[in-house]
Amino acid sequence: MDLDPFKSGKIWNFDGFKEIVMLEKHILSLVRNYAFNNSEKDDIHGFSHTERVHELSIQIGKSLGANLFILRISALLHDVGRVRERNSSLKENHADLSAKMASQFLNTLNFKISEKDKLNIIHCIRAHSFSNNIVLKTLEAKILSDADKLDALGAIGLYRTIGFTIKKKGGIDQVIEHLENKILKLRDRLHLEKSREIADERKKIIWDFYNEIKHL
Incomplete structure (x- = not known):
C-alpha cells in the first residue's frame, strides 16, 4: 500500500493517520507561512494575535479531546481576510473572506485533506466571528471562537x-x-x-x- 499522499492523490483523513507527524508538520509550516504573509501588520489583529489564538485553541482542544490538526489550521487561518476586508468596498465580514481564502489556499496544496475535515476548517473560520451569527456545529468551531475572544x-x-x-x-x-x-x-x-x-x-x-x- 502506497502511504505517500503526495504520489497517490488519495483523499486522506488525518484523524486516522496521526502517525504521519512529518507530513502534518509540513502542512502546518505551509499554512503558517501563508497566514503570516496575509496577516495585518500590527499587534491588534496581526500574526502575534493569530499565534496566541492558536496556542489557546490547542490548550483548550487538548483538554477536550478535539481534533488538533483541524484546530491548528483553523486558528492559523482565521484572520487572513482582515487585510482584504480593510481594502474592500464590499463590506464583507473578515471571517467570510478568511474562509474563502483558506478554502482557495487549501485547494492549491499538493495533497488533499478529506472533504469532511476541510468543511470543518471552513466552518470554524466562518463561525468564529460573533457578528456573523452562525450556529457553531463542531467542538473545534466552539474552541476557536472562544480562543479568539479570550485573547x-x-x-x-x-x-x-x-x-x-x-x-x-x-x-x-x-x-x-x-x-x-x-x-x-x-x-x-x-x-x-x-x-x-x-x-x-x-x-x-x-x-x-x-x-x-x-x-x-
Whole structure:
C-alpha cells in the first residue's frame, strides 16, 4: 500500500493517520507561512494575535479531546481576510473572506485533506466571528471562537483594546465604551466551561482598569 499522499492523490483523513507527524508538520509550516504573509501588520489583529489564538485553541482542544490538526489550521487561518476586508468596498465580514481564502489556499496544496475535515476548517473560520451569527456545529468551531475572544481578555486584551482605540483616533471615553459594549461581555459569550475558567483568570485586570478609569 502506497502511504505517500503526495504520489497517490488519495483523499486522506488525518484523524486516522496521526502517525504521519512529518507530513502534518509540513502542512502546518505551509499554512503558517501563508497566514503570516496575509496577516495585518500590527499587534491588534496581526500574526502575534493569530499565534496566541492558536496556542489557546490547542490548550483548550487538548483538554477536550478535539481534533488538533483541524484546530491548528483553523486558528492559523482565521484572520487572513482582515487585510482584504480593510481594502474592500464590499463590506464583507473578515471571517467570510478568511474562509474563502483558506478554502482557495487549501485547494492549491499538493495533497488533499478529506472533504469532511476541510468543511470543518471552513466552518470554524466562518463561525468564529460573533457578528456573523452562525450556529457553531463542531467542538473545534466552539474552541476557536472562544480562543479568539479570550485573547481580548487579560493584560494582552487590555493592551489590544487601548491600541485599537488609539488606531481609531479615540480617547478614554472610547476605551470605556469599547470595554462596556464588548470586552466586559465576552465571558458570557463563551461556549465552553474550560474557556470560562480561563476567562475568570483573566478578567480581574480588565475590571480593575475599568472601575478605575471610568471614575477619572
